[in-house]
Amino acid sequence: MLPVVALVGRPNVGKSTLFNRLTRTRDALVADFPGLTRDRKYGQANYDGFQFIVIDTGGIHGDEEGIDEEMAKQSLLAVDEADVVLFMVDARDGVTVGDQAIAEHLRKQNKKVYLVCNKIDGIDAHSAMGDFYSLSLGELYGIAAAHGRGVEQLLETCFRPIAEDYPDVIVPKDVESEELEHDEIDYEKLPLKLAIVGRPNVGKSTLINRILGEERVVVYDMPGTTRDSVYIPMQRNEREYVLIDTAGVRRRGRIGEAIEKFSVVKTLQAIEDANVVLIVVDARETISDQDLNLIGFALNAGRSIVIAVNKWDGLQNDHKEEIKRELDRRLGFVDFARLHFISALHGTGVGHLFESVEEAYKSATQRISTSKLTKIMEMAQEEHQPPLVSGRRVKLKYAHAGGYNPPRIIIHGNQVKDLPGAYQRYLINYFRKALGVMGTPIKVEFREPV
Ligand code: GDP
Numbered sequence: 001m002l003p004v005v006a007l008v009g010r011p012n013v014g015k016s017t018l019f020n021r022l023t024r025t026r027d028a029l030v031a032d033f034p035g036l037t038r039d040r041k042y043g044q045a046n047y048d049g050f051q052f053i054v055i056d057t058g059g060i061h062g063d064e065e066g067i068d069e070e071m072a073k074q075s076l077l078a079v080d081e082a083d084v085v086l087f088m089v090d091a092r093d094g095v096t097v098g099d100q101a102i103a104e105h106l107r108k109q110n111k112k113v114y115l116v117c118n119k120i121d122g123i124d125a126h127s128a129m130g131d132f133y134s135l136s137l138g139e140l141y142g143i144a145a146a147h148g149r150g151v152e153q154l155l156e157t158c159f160r161p162i163a164e165d166y167p168d169v170i171v172p173k174d175v176e177s178e179e180l181e182h183d184e185i186d187y188e189k190l191p192l193k194l195a196i197v198g199r200p201n202v203g204k205s206t207l208i209n210r211i212l213g214e215e216r217v218v219v220y221d222m223p224g225t226t227r228d229s230v231y232i233p234m235q236r237n238e239r240e241y242v243l244i245d246t247a248g249v250r251r252r253g254r255i256g257e258a259i260e261k262f263s264v265v266k267t268l269q270a271i272e273d274a275n276v277v278l279i280v281v282d283a284r285e286t287i288s289d290q291d292l293n294l295i296g297f298a299l300n301a302g303r304s305i306v307i308a309v310n311k312w313d314g315l316q317n318d319h320k321e322e323i324k325r326e327l328d329r330r331l332g333f334v335d336f337a338r339l340h341f342i343s344a345l346h347g348t349g350v351g352h353l354f355e356s357v358e359e360a361y362k363s364a365t366q367r368i369s370t371s372k373l374t375k376i377m378e379m380a381q382e383e384h385q386p387p388l389v390s391g392r393r394v395k396l397k398y399a400h401a402g403g404y405n406p407p408r409i410i411i412h413g414n415q416v417k418d419l420p421g422a423y424q425r426y427l428i429n430y431f432r433k434a435l436g437v438m439g440t441p442i443k444v445e446f447r448e449p450v
């Protein structure tokens with residue numbers, strides 16, 4: 001599980017700037033799900049070894065009325081899901097009425113809040129910040145989000161009190177330790193953690209009930225917050241599984257109530273914790289940007305995926321063809337992921353999902369020898385020579401596995417770091433085909449002699 005940090009503050013104080021700095025190029029998940037009105041952005045941060053989920057709550061003026069007030073409340077709901085709240089203010093503006101109103105809201109919530117004074121670059125930070133003590137929200141932190149100044153110290157401070165609860169916050173930067181760790185893991189014997197994710201109403205809970213069998217008495221009303229998924233152990237054939245149910249806290253027969261229980265943080269945590277992610281989409285809505293966002297997020301997190309196109313029942317044939325064409329067009333970037341057309345309601349195709357789940361898990365965890373990887377690399381190089389870089393031919397020397405789940409392939413050679421993107425993609429695809437890797441992203445890294 002990753003800790004969750006929420007960024008709160010008036011528009012223009014620099015929340016997006018900090019969000020982008022923390023998440024870098026990683027995909028942000030923009031929450032415009034039904035039931036969530038405010039434009040919140042969710043991202044996975046990996047900054048200086050700190051790993052966490054960050055939410056940009058969207059701007060709140062603090063002086064909203066009517067509908068706006070309702071939306072501001074929604075935005076503050078994101079605070080509910082967070083372990084740490086960074087309340088951002090603009091050092092150049094001084095304390096505004098809006099800041100005071102937001103501070104008032106935050107004081108009512110029982111949360112750890114850090115008051116972050118942004119834009120301290122090029123001004124007398126000390127005197128500019130002094131003004132904000134009047135908000136009486138404890139200690140002040142000065143940063144310049146645009147330049148990164150003070151950000152690392154801020155993270156160190158705010159993660160210190162929760163470090164014990166989240167031992168994974170600090171990621172080991174040392175690659176060797178990962179390799180060692182893998183050798184001690186027997187993936188075959190571990191239960192396969194399968195997260196079932198998707199937008200509200202695509203049919204996640206119908207599918208889970210179908211997988212578990214009708215006879216199961218479902219009482220999902222478990223204590224806990226909206227952040228917690230339900231973990232359901234099960235056995236199928238010879239294999240132990242744990243289903244991670246993100247569908248919501250609910251009772252059987254009251255399925256429609258789940259919408260307001262939908263939580264992006266819960267979905268992201270489930271992806272983070274899973275080995276394989278089953279992404280459920282609704283055939284009748286083809287595929288939405290949200291679905292693509294979820295897929296992108298899972299792949300960025302290095303997870304294996306299987307895509308289930310649900311509600312495939314009761315569709316006309318030409319409608320089915322049309323849906324398939326649209327899926328082909330939009331899912332081109334994940335042509336290595338298996339696509340299943342299912343009906344959770346009637347059970348059609350549900351059994352076959354597990355073949356792809358097993359295949360994806362195997363692809364992600366299979367051990368690959370150095371000699372095999374080097375052989376494949378040589379074949380790739382023979383079929384298609386690397387280009388010249390500054391007049392010299394790039395030479396690939398050998399390849400070895402640098403980790404699993406997802407597979408990481410390390411290629412050694414001369415000038416390999418200068419290989420153009422197109423050739424890198426060629427290599428990834430070549431490895432994928434030769435190794436028969438399905439459903440899982442492959443990472444290739446390059447090392448040069450020092
Ligand atoms: P948001 O509305 O709170 O998300 O604010 P933005 O991140 O969009 O930033 C608003 C403006 O402040 C933009 O023009 C940013 O370039 C600028 N800004 C953000 N951080 C800094 C900073 O550290 N220093 C300075 N000088 N400007 C900043």
Ligand code: GDP
Binds near residue numbers: 204
């Ligand atoms: P969740 O919010 O993703 O858990 O979705 P639910 O499982 O609650 O399903 C939402 C609605 O879609 C319910 O009315 C289900 O009966 C319906 N539904 C689920 N699966 C199917 C399916 O395969 N075919 C059809 N036609 N409807 C389905």
